[in-house]
Amino acid sequence: MSTVDRVLIVGGGLAAVSLADALRSGGHTGDIVILSAEDHLPYDRPPLSKDVLLGRSGLEDIRLRPDEWYERVDFRTDARVASLDPDAGRVTLADGSEVTGDRIVLATGGVPRTPGGDPAVHVLRVWEDAERLRPRLVPGARVAVVGAGLIGAESAAVAAALGCEVTLIDPTEIPLLPVVGPEIATVLHARHAEAGIRCLNGGVESIERDGEFLRVAVTGLDEPVTADTVIAGIGIVPDTALAEAAGLTVDNGVVVDAGYRTSHPSVYAIGDVARRADEPRRHEHWDHARTSAERAAATLLGQDAPAQKAGWFWSDRHGSRLEGVGTMADAETRIVRGDAADGAFTVFGVAQGRLVAAAAIDRPRDIQAARRLVGRELPVDAAALADPATDLRKLLRARPVREER
Numbered sequence: 094m095s096t097v098d099r100v101l102i103v104g105g106g107l108a109a110v111s112l113a114d115a116l117r118s119g120g121h122t123g124d125i126v127i128l129s130a131e132d133h134l135p136y137d138r139p140p141l142s143k144d145v146l147l148g149r150s151g152l153e154d155i156r157l158r159p160d161e162w163y164e165r166v167d168f169r170t171d172a173r174v175a176s177l178d179p180d181a182g183r184v185t186l187a188d189g190s191e192v193t194g195d196r197i198v199l200a201t202g203g204v205p206r207t208p209g210g211d212p213a214v215h216v217l218r219v220w221e222d223a224e225r226l227r228p229r230l231v232p233g234a235r236v237a238v239v240g241a242g243l244i245g246a247e248s249a250a251v252a253a254a255l256g257c258e259v260t261l262i263d264p265t266e267i268p269l270l271p272v273v274g275p276e277i278a279t280v281l282h283a284r285h286a287e288a289g290i291r292c293l294n295g296g297v298e299s300i301e302r303d304g305e306f307l308r309v310a311v312t313g314l315d316e317p318v319t320a321d322t323v324i325a326g327i328g329i330v331p332d333t334a335l336a337e338a339a340g341l342t343v344d345n346g347v348v349v350d351a352g353y354r355t356s357h358p359s360v361y362a363i364g365d366v367a368r369r370a371d372e373p374r375r376h377e378h379w380d381h382a383r384t385s386a387e388r389a390a391a392t393l394l395g396q397d398a399p400a401q402k403a404g405w406f407w408s409d410r411h412g413s414r415l416e417g418v419g420t421m422a423d424a425e426t427r428i429v430r431g432d433a434a435d436g437a438f439t440v441f442g443v444a445q446g447r448l449v450a451a452a453a454i455d456r457p458r459d460i461q462a463a464r465r466l467v468g469r470e471l472p473v474d475a476a477a478l479a480d481p482a483t484d485l486r487k488l489l490r491a492r493p494v495r496e497e498r
């Protein structure tokens with residue numbers, strides 16, 4: 094059993110809540126204090142760019158945990174941490190008060206990048222962002238979406254469904270290509286045009302106000318795009334301010350080991366803000382917020398870490414669900430299962446005879462199996478993967494090519 098009595102978590106999102114759950118289910122009976130800068134109880138962020146923008150869900154509908162959950166933890170809203178003293182195991186809040194913990198876990202997420210300060214330029218990260226944006230998405234409104242990644246593409250799809258005139262601008266010709274591969278990325282991108290969205294391939298040079306509207310200058314385009322509202326979906330910057338000021342190692346996120354320990358033995362980091370030193374990239378997905386919390390809890394409690402799973406994400410747009418496991422850029426060959434013309438199909442990425450990535454449109458079962466196969470040292474048979482009749486669960490019974498790590 095753990096010698097850690099009091100765990101102090103900074104941040105009130107999915108990673109923080111998941112850590113509290115994992116600590117309790119792992120047997121931790123000591124205090125858990127969660128300090129959140131927001132003045133709401135934790136809510137789920139993915140619906141912000143989907144059902145919330147569509148007006149189908151309110152804040153109560155997307156709350157992460159029911160009222161009784163808060164009996165198990167000391168959860169404090171409106172509690173922004175201003176500084177961290179790792180050696181003393183102490184944080185100081187913006188109001189000057191101090192809170193201590195045997196271990197401190199940073200779960201501060203990220204801050205969206207924004208291309209301009211005009212009030213008509215919107216980002217989507219917190220409830221208030223969605224609340225501000227939603228009334229602007231009315232029929233006929235001219236909406237320019239900057240960035241066609243996950244949040245940009247979802248917002249563009251929602252705006253189009255609400256009857257806005259949408260222009261989607263991205264410097265890459267076919268967004269998401271490295272993550273999901275060309276077959277899926279091409280179909281996904283084509284769906285924007287099918288939904289009446291004007292897609293522009295170029296970088297945004299400037300966003301300027303011209304009376305009632307905004308002018309968005311795009312590279313290679315003679316006339317700027319005229320918009321009533323701009324939505325920026327150009328990524329986040331991990332919120333590393335506390336860690337940096339406290340002298341922890343930071344490099345595109347708070348750098349952590351496989352147990353989510355930072356460079357200071359008493360401080361951990363999880364979720365969007367953390368970057369594992371043993372992995373090539375930082376993850377900014379819902380599933381990672383949960384799995385990183387589960388692994389950190391195991392480290393804190395001195396227990397075996399749960400099995401390492403490949404990263405999984407989803408994105409909903411134009412009535413379809415995209416899902417991905419791993420990154421297609423890691424694949425040497427790609428195998429298509431199903432027919433792109435049907436709208437629902439899967440692409441598997443294979444390297445050195447094993448599955449390293451998968452992406453699918455509306456094929457949840459394929460992805461369910463892929464989540465168990467990717468990252469395992471199991472040999473995969475290309476013909477079996479390609480054949481829609483193969484039960485992918487059978488591939489899990491193959492013999493390992495090497496001993497599992």
Ligand SMILES: Cc1cc2nc3c(=O)[nH]c(=O)nc-3n(C[C@H](O)[C@H](O)[C@H](O)COP(=O)(O)OP(=O)(O)OC[C@H]3O[C@@H](n4cnc5c(N)ncnc54)[C@H](O)[C@@H]3O)c2cc1C
Binds near residue numbers: 108139378
């Ligand atoms: C609009 C939107 C749609 C998304 N859709 C998908 C999707 O479809 N699929 C998918 O896989 N992922 C999606 N994601 C990503 C997913 O939601 C995030 O990866 C996840 O929420 C990260 O959780 P987190 O707890 O690490 O960070 P966050 O949820 O950002 O939580 C961080 C918390 O820390 C608080 N904080 C920051 N600094 C301080 C401080 N100094 N003191 C106290 N508190 C502080 C913040 O206020 C915030 O409450 C989406 C994200 C957004 C924004």
